[in-house]
Amino acid sequence: MRKRRSDKVRLRILKAHNHTCHVCGGKIDPGEGWDLDHIIPLALFGEDEESNLAPAHRKGCHSAKTATQDAPAIARAVRRETRHFGAHAPKREIQSAGFAPRPPQNRATKPLTKIAVDNRRPTP
Numbered sequence: 001m002r003k004r005r006s007d008k009v010r011l012r013i014l015k016a017h018n019h020t021c022h023v024c025g026g027k028i029d030p031g032e033g034w035d036l037d038h039i040i041p042l043a044l045f046g047e048d049e050e051s052n053l054a055p056a057h058r059k060g061c062h063s064a065k066t067a068t069q070d071a072p073a074i075a076r077a078v079r080r081e082t083r084h085f086g087a088h089a090p091k092r093e094i095q096s097a098g099f100a101p102r103p104p105q106n107r108a109t110k111p112l113t114k115i116a117v118d119n120r121r122p123t124p
Ligand SMILES: [Zn+2]
Pocket: 021, 022, 023, 024, 025, 026, 056, 057, 061
C-alpha cells in the first residue's frame, strides 16, 4: 500500500533530485505540477520507500511513463507469472464439423492417367 507523503517529505525528495524530473531530466519550476513517481513500480515489487521515489512532471512525464513503460512491463510480468504457475488456460482448438463428402464426379471421358514424361535433357 502506498503511503501518502507529507509536504516535508515531498520537498526533501524534490531537493534530493535537484528539482529535476527523473523522466525527462528537465527542471521542475516552482508552481509546476509534479508527482512522486515510483522508479520501480510497486506492481513490479518496487519498494514504497523514499529511495524508490523521484519527482516527475505531472503532465506528460509521469502519465506517459506509466502508460508507455510501467503498464506494459506490469502486463508482461503478470503474463509471465501466470504462465510460470500454469494458471494460463490454453486456447482450445476449434472443433470443425468438417466438410460433407463430395458426390462422385460424373465424367464424359476416361479419367486421366499419369503419363510418364521424360524431363531429362537429351544427351549430346
Ligand atoms: Zn519531465
